[in-house]
Amino acid sequence: MGNEKERVAVIGAGSWGTALALVLADNGHPIQLWTRNERQKDEINDRHTNEKYLPGITLPDKIIAINSLEEALNGIETVVLAVPTKAIRETLREIIKFQLQPLTIVHVSKGIEPDSLLRISEMIDEEMPKRILKDIVVLSGPSHAEEVSLRHPTTVAVSSKNMEAAEKIQDLFMNQHFRVYTNPDLIGVEIGGALKNIIALAAGISDGLGFGDNAKAALITRGLAEISRLGTKMGANPLTFSGLAGIGDLIVTCTSVHSRNWRAGNMLGKGQKLEDVLMSMGMVVEGVRTTKAAYQLAQKYNCKMPITEILYQILFNDVNAKIAGERLMARLKTNEMEDLVDILSEQMEQL
Ligand SMILES: NC(=O)C1=CN([C@@H]2O[C@H](COP(=O)(O)OP(=O)(O)OC[C@H]3O[C@@H](n4cnc5c(N)ncnc54)[C@H](OP(=O)(O)O)[C@@H]3O)[C@@H](O)[C@H]2O)C=CC1
Numbered sequence: 627m628g629n630e631k632e633r634v635a636v637i638g639a640g641s642w643g644t645a646l647a648l649v650l651a652d653n654g655h656p657i658q659l660w661t662r663n664e665r666q667k668d669e670i671n672d673r674h675t676n677e678k679y680l681p682g683i684t685l686p687d688k689i690i691a692i693n694s695l696e697e698a699l700n701g702i703e704t705v706v707l708a709v710p711t712k713a714i715r716e717t718l719r720e721i722i723k724f725q726l727q728p729l730t731i732v733h734v735s736k737g738i739e740p741d742s743l744l745r746i747s748e749m750i751d752e753e754m755p756k757r758i759l760k761d762i763v764v765l766s767g768p769s770h771a772e773e774v775s776l777r778h779p780t781t782v783a784v785s786s787k788n789m790e791a792a793e794k795i796q797d798l799f800m801n802q803h804f805r806v807y808t809n810p811d812l813i814g815v816e817i818g819g820a821l822k823n824i825i826a827l828a829a830g831i832s833d834g835l836g837f838g839d840n841a842k843a844a845l846i847t848r849g850l851a852e853i854s855r856l857g858t859k860m861g862a863n864p865l866t867f868s869g870l871a872g873i874g875d876l877i878v879t880c881t882s883v884h885s886r887n888w889r890a891g892n893m894l895g896k897g898q899k900l901e902d903v904l905m906s907m908g909m910v911v912e913g914v915r916t917t918k919a920a921y922q923l924a925q926k927y928n929c930k931m932p933i934t935e936i937l938y939q940i941l942f943n944d945v946n947a948k949i950a951g952e953r954l955m956a957r958l959k960t961n962e963m964e965d966l967v968d969i970l971s972e973q974m975e976q977l
């Protein structure tokens with residue numbers, strides 16, 4: 627009895643929820659995996675596969691799929707929330723209808739809400755009554771579900787306002803294939819994960835236009851500069867952007883064919899329309915909505931974000947991708963170290 631591992635609920639049986647359920651099941655945890663799709667529930671329970679989201683992967687018996695949210699949360703203290711950013715509020719509004727003990731919510735989504743400009747932990751804080759919210763932990767980093775489910779070596783960071791809770795989640799997920807670091811910078815970890823999707827869309831467009839590795843390296847490097855610039859203004863530690871949730875995730879998303887953001891960008895670069903691209907993906911492309919949020923944040927914080935701004939024009943104002951790229955290159959000359967000065971002066975102000 628004493629050796630029984632904690633049961634964990636994973637809410638959302640898309641690629642990431644299912645891959646993380648698999649990591650936890652490998653660690654011996656019985657998993658209550660909630661899906662709103664009846665057919666998918668049967669497929670996971672009867673055939674131990676999730677063909678739409680993780681084709682070819684056999685899921686451990688410890689993962690039980692459940693359609694009822696109430697049942698999935700029964701007796702649970704730790705909830706992994708793995709739905710797209712857009713679905714976070716409505717999912718939480720369903721969750722709080724039930725009789726629950728105080729929950730630790732581990733959110734694994736990568737986005738910022740347009741208009742409210744809230745990070746996901748702030749949205750959770752807003753939606754969850756204090757009596758049923760113990761802690762919020764974010765888990766983020768370079769981690770494509772497709773590779774995690776093959777048990778390929780992967781590293782991520784966890785953060786929380788309560789670092790004891792982050793350490794507990796580190797222990798919950800950590801194993802020989804999945805290495806988890808703690809990072810006390812909650813804002814930086816959330817911002818890094820959300821904003822890299824914008825740069826990945828741009829990198830995909832660049833590849834779709836037929837540009838090469840020079841352009842990709844430029845986007846990654848200057849993308850990191852603008853992520854760090856905005857993130858620091860929002861209160862993040864700039865060092866986080868040199869870590870897993872920063873450059874780590876930026877590299878993997880800009881260079882991997884697994885990335886939905888890169889793939890969507892690639893189709894846009896080849897001339898397809900945004901709505902057609904999103905229809906054909908069948909999975910969430912977080913970077914589109916986050917571009918809108920980051921564009922608004924750049925205005926709010928008076929922060930230069932040329933890649934984000936040009937991507938916004940491509941996505942929402944129908945500016946041709948090739949012309950947009952030319953505009954990006956033709957901006958006024960500048961000094962590469964300008965960012966460093968901006969970031970350092972921001973840090974001085976925060977001291
Ligand atoms: N895939 C990856 O490798 C990684 C993804 N992430 C992040 O994880 C989050 C989830 O992504 P991912 O799993 O890949 O996305 P997918 O598109 O693969 O799956 C989304 C899941 O959320 C469900 N869902 C969608 N809308 C709603 C809704 N309104 N209410 C309830 N459930 C809903 C879907 O259900 P249904 O099938 O019924 O539509 C599906 O189970 C994103 O923020 C992403 O950035 C982070 C790291 C890695």
Ligand SMILES: O=C(CO)COP(=O)(O)O
Nearest residue numbers: 767768769770885886887
């Ligand atoms: O965040 C991810 C990898 O770390 C997944 O990126 P995509 O959403 O672009 O597939």
